[in-house]
Amino acid sequence: MEKFSQHTGVGVPLRRGNVDTDQIIPAVYLKRVTRTGFEDALFAAWRSAPEFVLNQPAYAAGSVLVAGPDFGTGSSREHAVWALKDYGFRVVISARFADIFRGNSGKQGLLAAQVAQEDVELIWKVLETRPGTEVTVDLVSRTVMCDDVVAAFHVDDYTRWRLLEGIDDIGLTLQHEPEITAFEATRDHWRPRTLPARHLPSVEIKAARPAGVTVELGTTRRS
Amino acid sequence: MAGTLAEKVWENHIVRRGTDGAPDLLYIDLHLVHEVTSPQAFEGLRLAGRTVRRPDLTLATEDHNTPTLDIDLPIADVTSRTQIQTLRNNAAEFGIRIHSLGDADQGIVHQVGPQLGLTMPGLTVVCGDSHTSTHGAFGALALGIGTSEVEHVLATQTLPLVPFKTMAVTVDGELPAGATSKDIILAIIATIGTGGGQGYVLEYRGEAIRALSMEARMTVCNMSIEAGARAGMIAPDETTFAYLKGRPHAPEGADWDAAVEYWRTLRSDDDATFDTEVALHASDLEPFVTWGTNPGQGLPLSGRVPVPAEIADENERQSAERAIEYMGLTPGAPLRDIAVDTVFIGSCTNGRIEDLRSVAKLVKGRTKAESVRVLVVPASARVRLQAEAEGLDTIFLDFGAEWRNAGCSMCLGMNPDQLAPGERSASTSNRNFEGRQGKGGRTHLVSPLVAAATAIRGTLSSVADLGPDVVAPDGSPLTDLQTA
Numbered sequence: 049m050e051k052f053s054q055h056t057g058v059g060v061p062l063r064r065g066n067v068d069t070d071q072i073i074p075a076v077y078l079k080r081v082t083r084t085g086f087e088d089a090l091f092a093a094w095r096s097a098p099e100f101v102l103n104q105p106a107y108a109a110g111s112v113l114v115a116g117p118d119f120g121t122g123s124s125r126e127h128a129v130w131a132l133k134d135y136g137f138r139v140v141i142s143a144r145f146a147d148i149f150r151g152n153s154g155k156q157g158l159l160a161a162q163v164a165q166e167d168v169e170l171i172w173k174v175l176e177t178r179p180g181t182e183v184t185v186d187l188v189s190r191t192v193m194c195d196d197v198v199a200a201f202h203v204d205d206y207t208r209w210r211l212l213e214g215i216d217d218i219g220l221t222l223q224h225e226p227e228i229t230a231f232e233a234t235r236d237h238w239r240p241r242t243l244p245a246r247h248l249p250s251v252e253i254k255a256a257r258p259a260g261v262t263v264e265l266g267t268t269r270r271s
Numbered sequence: 272m273a274g275t276l277a278e279k280v281w282e283n284h285i286v287r288r289g290t291d292g293a294p295d296l297l298y299i300d301l302h303l304v305h306e307v308t309s310p311q312a313f314e315g316l317r318l319a320g321r322t323v324r325r326p327d328l329t330l331a332t333e334d335h336n337t338p339t340l341d342i343d344l345p346i347a348d349v350t351s352r353t354q355i356q357t358l359r360n361n362a363a364e365f366g367i368r369i370h371s372l373g374d375a376d377q378g379i380v381h382q383v384g385p386q387l388g389l390t391m392p393g394l395t396v397v398c399g400d401s402h403t404s405t406h407g408a409f410g411a412l413a414l415g416i417g418t419s420e421v422e423h424v425l426a427t428q429t430l431p432l433v434p435f436k437t438m439a440v441t442v443d444g445e446l447p448a449g450a451t452s453k454d455i456i457l458a459i460i461a462t463i464g465t466g467g468g469q470g471y472v473l474e475y476r477g478e479a480i481r482a483l484s485m486e487a488r489m490t491v492c493n494m495s496i497e498a499g500a501r502a503g504m505i506a507p508d509e510t511t512f513a514y515l516k517g518r519p520h521a522p523e524g525a526d527w528d529a530a531v532e533y534w535r536t537l538r539s540d541d542d543a544t545f546d547t548e549v550a551l552h553a554s555d556l557e558p559f560v561t562w563g564t565n566p567g568q569g570l571p572l573s574g575r576v577p578v579p580a581e582i583a584d585e586n587e588r589q590s591a592e593r594a595i596e597y598m599g600l601t602p603g604a605p606l607r608d609i610a611v612d613t614v615f616i617g618s619c620t621n622g623r624i625e626d627l628r629s630v631a632k633l634v635k636g637r638t639k640a641e642s643v644r645v646l647v648v649p650a651s652a653r654v655r656l657q658a659e660a661e662g663l664d665t666i667f668l669d670f671g672a673e674w675r676n677a678g679c680s681m682c683l684g685m686n687p688d689q690l691a692p693g694e695r696s697a698s699t700s701n702r703n704f705e706g707r708q709g710k711g712g713r714t715h716l717v718s719p720l721v722a723a724a725t726a727i728r729g730t731l732s733s734v735a736d737l738g739p740d741v742v743a744p745d746g747s748p749l750t751d752l753q754t755a
């Protein structure tokens with residue numbers, strides 16, 4: 049993972065709360081088996097509207113997303129983080145993050161900086177009155193600067209440390225391999241194992257067939 | 272020291288306690304895998320030259336991308352087919368058990384674990400899927416995780432986790448006829464909000480919860496994530512043990528006795544303290560529906576579409592305005608007047624045998640409203656077989672519904688079952704986000720009973736709207752509901 053200590057880039061005001069991960073990246077884009085190349089999928093439904101913030105030239109090269117509260121709710125899809133990163137975002141600012149999204153961000157080097165809603169409002173004002181204004185996010189001092197707005201942000205100590213050092217979690221855990229092995233020896237032997245497989249007798253599953261009602265995509269069924 | 276259920280399960284799995292703000296390293300008993308969130312994790316293992324530490328604690332099934340028709344034919348969508356093939360290849364390469372399309376144990380991952388008896392009280396269960404919270408119904412600590420964490424668990428069978436806060440959600444009293452566990456959880460989410468559970472493990476308790484079947488408990492825990500919680504749990508009891516006994520992977524003989532003895536200790540101590548407590552009365556509940564585009568935007572069916580101008584909080588007002596516009600609704604209009612195009616009965620929330628039985632009881636001998644298409648999709652192939660053994664499929668087909676193969680289906684727009692733009696559904700699933708069921712689709716979340724009544728009438732309806740001759744799923748008349 050890349051190290052992160054400070055970042056300066058164009059701020060993008062996203063005046064929406066409850067931005068769920070289905071909005072960040074719709075399900076149709078989750079079929080890919082790669083970890084990169086999701087930039088086109090970011091906010092795909094919203095980006096089709098010309099007035100959407102990322103379609104405005106001043107914000108197009110943004111790298112600091114400033115969003116309403118409860119960002120990243122819903123699905124656990126890490127693709128949401130990949131899409132934000134692939135598009136070029138390094139930081140997301142919000143008053144509240146969904147837990148799984150916050151965790152996923154931390155693993156991928158995207159900083160989820162928690163800033164009080166009143167400070168978010170001040171930053172939004174600056175970014176909207178002067179589109180293209182840069183935001184500086186300093187992880188060492190945990191502050192966000194945007195023009196004359198200076199705000200503290202919260203990120204937990206451990207995530208901060210891992211981001212500053214650029215440390216991979218799995219490597220860290222594997223240093224404790226002997227402890228994992230020792231723990232395994234203490235587990236109740238009746239705890240379930242998936243192998244060898246046990247199941248009810250296998251029965252043939254008949255394929256359901258279309259009922260003859262088709263809905264053409266792009267039309268509604270009612271007039 | 273007195274502890275809550277969640278704390279007890281946590282303590283029982285600590286491999287290494289974190290110091291100086293570092294997370295605890297927790298052992299994972301069961302790791303469920305599906306095709307969408309795993310390919311990049313397996314790829315990561317390959318790149319790092321790592322193996323799967325415990326294939327015998329790992330299980331894969333195919334659910335999100337799978338079609339629910341023509342499952343004996345190659346999957347038409349090339350990217351879906353590739354993703355499923357990738358899972359099959361990874362399972363073969365790393366020695367993981369997989370239940371593929373067409374196999375009797377294939378189905379939605381959150382149904383397959385419980386029905387095989389792999390999900391048990393006191394376990395830590397993870398899956399790269401937010402609705403892993405479902406397994407908390409057994410008193411397991413069950414967490415949805417991201418793909419990096421999937422890779423971490425595959426490689427180490429552990430996860431570094433920061434302790435959560437605990438919230439007691441107590442539901443006392445008795446549910447009125449026509450209301451279900453789905454209405455309990457929709458009401459809880461509407462009460463605490465979609466962010467209300469953030470950072471918490473919720474423990475559902477109280478007599479209304481104790482009275483629920485395992486299927487109904489799974490519905491409640493399933494939607495914990497919709498309140499923002501990391502997990503939801505219910506202490507195991509006789510209902511739990513009875514569900515598990517005799518399942519393929521349930522312990523047997525002396526092991527069963529040892530297991531039950533341990534499981535009985537899995538309850539919050541009487542003097543345990545929770546960080547937050549919330550209480551609800553089941554007798555106050557009515558059938559609930561959502562009108563907006565997040566699961567917290569729900570109201571009793573007897574209500575009206577909110578009028579944004581009357582909402583004081585600016586953020587909430589804006590979000591209500593946007594939701595009402597997206598949903599194509601009129602502020603102030605009665606929810607009961609909303610006509611739907613599609614009724615979807617299925618998903619890991621409400622695609623279980625009990626859900627199908629209650630729908631079948633209501634629709635038996637009736638015909639669906641002509642304007643509505645009705646999809647009934649069992650959560651797993653075994654649920655489908657069971658339903659067919661009970662003759663429920665014939666009831667659905669006679670009603671005019673489509674009877675499909677198992678999978679996530681119209682819960683999310685990854686497989687062919689999707690809403691067309693502008694199309695409106697009453698859906699027993701768990702998410703009403705914009706475009707969740709297909710681009711431009713409009714979703715109202717409902718219970719199976721409301722879905723069935725809506726399919727009969729064509730507009731959002733409760734059982735009580737069907738008239739005085741209707742019988743409840745347990746066979747009792749519902750005449751006393753006419754005031755609803």
Ligand code: SF4
Pocket residue numbers: 334335379380381400402618619620678679680682683700701
């Ligand atoms: S049924 Fe829906 S919520 Fe459940 S696992 Fe499938 S897509 Fe997710």
